[in-house]
Structure formats: structure tokens, C-alpha cells
Amino acid sequence: MDWLSLSLICAFSLATADALGKKYLSGYSTYAILLVRFVVPAVLLVPVLFFVPLPTGLSHEFWLWLLLMIPLEILAMLLYVQAIHEAPLYQTLPYLSFTPVFSIFTGWVTLGETISVQGALGIIFIVIGTYIINLDYRDDKNEVTWLTPFKAITSQRGSQKMLLAAFIYSITAVGSKAAMQYAEPSSFGAIYFVTIATATLLLVAVHRPKTLLILKQNFWPHLLVGVLMAIMVITHFLAIALVEAAYMIAVKRLSLLFGVIYGAWWFHEKGIIKNFSAALLMLVGVAMILIA
Numbered sequence: 063m064d065w066l067s068l069s070l071i072c073a074f075s076l077a078t079a080d081a082l083g084k085k086y087l088s089g090y091s092t093y094a095i096l097l098v099r100f101v102v103p104a105v106l107l108v109p110v111l112f113f114v115p116l117p118t119g120l121s122h123e124f125w126l127w128l129l130l131m132i133p134l135e136i137l138a139m140l141l142y143v144q145a146i147h148e149a150p151l152y153q154t155l156p157y158l159s160f161t162p163v164f165s166i167f168t169g170w171v172t173l174g175e176t177i178s179v180q181g182a183l184g185i186i187f188i189v190i191g192t193y194i195i196n197l198d199y200r201d202d203k204n205e206v207t208w209l210t211p212f213k214a215i216t217s218q219r220g221s222q223k224m225l226l227a228a229f230i231y232s233i234t235a236v237g238s239k240a241a242m243q244y245a246e247p248s249s250f251g252a253i254y255f256v257t258i259a260t261a262t263l264l265l266v267a268v269h270r271p272k273t274l275l276i277l278k279q280n281f282w283p284h285l286l287v288g289v290l291m292a293i294m295v296i297t298h299f300l301a302i303a304l305v306e307a308a309y310m311i312a313v314k315r316l317s318l319l320f321g322v323i324y325g326a327w328w329f330h331e332k333g334i335i336k337n338f339s340a341a342l343l344m345l346v347g348v349a350m351i352l353i354a
Contacts, residue, residue, distance in 0.1 A: 077320030102288030104259030149220025187347030251299030
């Protein structure tokens with residue numbers, strides 16, 4: 063299968079897992095949702111480890127990067143699931159497009175990297191998309207000015223949490239890429255996800271042990287979300303092995319558009335044309351930044 067097909071499957075699987083999670087796991091605690099989104103797919107991914115060539119003699123650098131990334135990945139997913147469960151999908155998922163924006167600025171601050179003209183235009187597209195998404199926002203005084211849509215970011219907790227998750231993902235993207243140089247992409251995805259899931263399981267067992275009982279309930283919704291997350295992980299790393307990461311991530315971000323469609327279809331979120339247009343602009347901005 064070519065990288066484009068794998069990337070599209072990855073995007074669709076992620077968006078569908080988000081929508082199913084919002085639909086069937088809405089009454090769950092955050093820790094319970096983490097278990098379903100991390101531990102269930104990890105159990106499904108364990109058999110994969112028996113069919114892919116596992117790296118031998120992994121260096122200390124590999125495990126150091128993994129150790130650094132695990133708490134960040136868990137924190138990012140914590141914010142991610144809180145955001146999509148507390149706010150409409152159109153108000154949260156498109157903010158993931160800020161991950162490459164944050165990557166540009168972290169690169170500038172830490173490495174002195176400059177922003178290309180195409181990258182700057184990409185940022186502008188993302189900002190315009192953010193503005194359009196929040197056109198219907200009204201503050202407590204019901205006042206509307208040209209700055210009102212930007213105020214939505216500072217007042218909507220779902221948007222804030224997804225923005226923070228996007229920032230953390232800009233860091234983990236660098237860390238996971240650094241770790242992946244010590245292992246084959248086909249095996250790295252399963253190893254990475256199973257390791258994060260194990261850490262999540264230990265975290266919940268220590269802080270919320272009763273939450274583990276949730277895994278015995280709602281078998282089919284849990285399995286569906288788990289299967290989709292497992293497919294997302296496998297297709298992600300298989301696609302990255304076939305093409306430059308920038309192209310793959312740009313296509314994977316189609317999950318933003320799928321998410322907006324799910325929001326209108328399953329959750330009757332209003333303004334589908336506005337929201338889809340805004341998400342499309344943000345996606346174009348992402349592609350411009352990543353491919354610059």
C-alpha cells in the first residue's frame with residue numbers, strides 16, 4: 063500500500079476514534095478515557111511485535127528519549143481528550159493545526175532557524191481559519207468587535223486545552239523522531255505505544271485503581287476505539303517509512319476535516335460550511351508549513 067493511502071487511513075481512523083470516544087465515553091473520567099485510548103489499543107498492538115523485526119541492542123539514547131516523551135505524551139492525550147469531551151469538535155480539533163506553528167517558533171528560539179515566506183503564509187492561513195471558526199462567539203456582555211473571535215481562545219477551555227496539547231505534540235514530534243532513528247518504523251510504533259500504555263496503566267493503578275474496572279465494561283465501544291487507535295498507530299509509522307514525515311503529517315491532518323464532519327453529523331454542531339471552510343484553511347496552512 064502506498065504512503066498516501068496509509069496516511070488517509072491514519073487520518074480517518076484518528077477522527078473516527080475521536081468521534082466514537084465523544085459519543086460513547088462521554089460519562090467517563092479522564093483517567094478512564096486514557097485507559098481506553100492507550101491501553102486497549104496497546105493490547106491489540108502487542109501481537110504486532112511478534113511479526114515485525116524487533117531492534118536488538120537498543121542504545122541508552124533510545125530509552126532516554128522514550129523516558130522523556132512518555133509523561134509528555136500522557137499529558138498531551140489528557141488535555142486532548144478533555145478538550146474534545148468538554149467542547150464541540152469544531153472548536154477543538156482544528157487547533158491541532160498549531161502544532162507545526164509551535165514547531166517553527168521552538169526551532170527559531172532553540173536553533174535560530176528562520177521562517178520561510180511559505181511558512182509565514184501558512185501561519186497566516188491558520189490564524190485566519192481560527193478567526194473564522196470563532197466568528198459566532200459572543201462574550202459575557204454580548205459585544206462584538208473585530209477582536210471578539212480571538213477572545214474566544216482565551217475564554218473557551220476546550221480550545222485552550224487543545225492548544226496546549228498542540229504545543230506539547232510539537233515537542234514530542236521532535237522527541238519521537240529522535241528516538242525512531244534507533245529502531246525501524248515498523249516496530250517503533252508498537253514499541254512506543256505499548257510503552258506509553260504501560261506507563262498509563264501504572265499511573266492509573268497508583269492514583270485511581272478503581273478506574274481499572276472500567277475496562278470490564280462497554281466491551282464493544284472500547285474495542286472499536288482501541289482498534290481504530292491501533293490502526294492509526296500502525297499506518298502512521300508505515301507511511302512515515304515510505305515518505306518524508308512532513309508530507310505524511312500534512313495528509314494525516316485531514317483528520318481535522320473528518321472531525322468537523324463528524325461534529326455536524328453525529329453531534330448536530332451548527333455552521334458546517336463555516337467550520338469546514340475554516341478547518342480547510344488551517345489544513346492548507348499546515349501543509350504550507352510542513353512542505354516549505
